[in-house]
Amino acid sequence: MQSLSRWAAMALLSLLPMLGMAKPIAFAKGTTVMAEYGAGTMNEVQLFYAPRYWYSAGGGWLELTSEDGSKQRHVTYLRGNLLVKRWNLPGAQANVFAWGGLGRATGNDFDASTLARNVGVQADYETRRVYGAFRSDLQESDRYSHRIDTLQLGWAPYKHEYDTLATWFVVQGRHYTGDLFDGTETALLVRFFKRGAWVEVGTTTDGKLQAMAMFTLTGLFI
């Protein structure tokens, strides 16, 4: 029974969202809408509004389903994102972001709903040809606790312009720690963006497809 629970936990964690490493705040007075699909076993939608360029607030909904469909979790949350520090350099930018949120989590592997807590931090550096980001995200409730550390390294085959399509190839390493599962996985992604539209498609080394789309809109769209 214990091994079955462990297997179920590992299966669920393997389906956790491959969250894109886009900046959690796009621009002042802009709304960011993000939708993510992960191998038919994960769906997530987020919406954030940024009153200023250094903070945003919003919420999201996350659904996780085990591969055999027997286990499912839903988390609905509110979250705030803060740009802690930005370095604007000639031809480069570096940022440190932090965020925190609260929500409700339900699941068919535990009774009733439980308070879900989330904190995280991201540091990134980018030029128009190279990109590096590290992100650490802690998800907790009385029913589960785990941390996901993600490192992304990106390379652009050409320098994009403001009104032209940007193309990036990204290698991602992700390490899971916590009381449920410890492990590392690698993914290869291709990312396109132009103006307010961002699309990312890739696969993990074990063949799981992942995709993400994000759009930034001017003004408040809630």
Place this chain on the structure above:
Amino acid sequence: MNRFKFLLAALLLGASPFAMAKTIEMDVNGLVCGFCAQGIEKTLKGLPATEGVFVNLEHHLVAVKLKDGADIDDAALRKALKDSGYTVVAIHRTEHSLDEIRQQVKRGD
């Protein structure tokens, strides 16, 4: 007759491209991502004196075409860029149109 000449001269002076700067060019640090730089365009287009905006990542350039007879002072420009999350390094005014600036950066001048 003198009054007519004065009015004609005033009109010609007003119509001259050298009477007032048409465009403001800014050298901006941190311009690396078109996705993120949208905020700059949005903020500057919101200023009443702005007729058009051109952003070029290669040259770290943000150019603002001014409406006829209008201007934006340096402090307001710096604040607009700072409020967008970027750092202005230099500001200068030019008689070139946005199209001319586009052609210049395309040629790599």
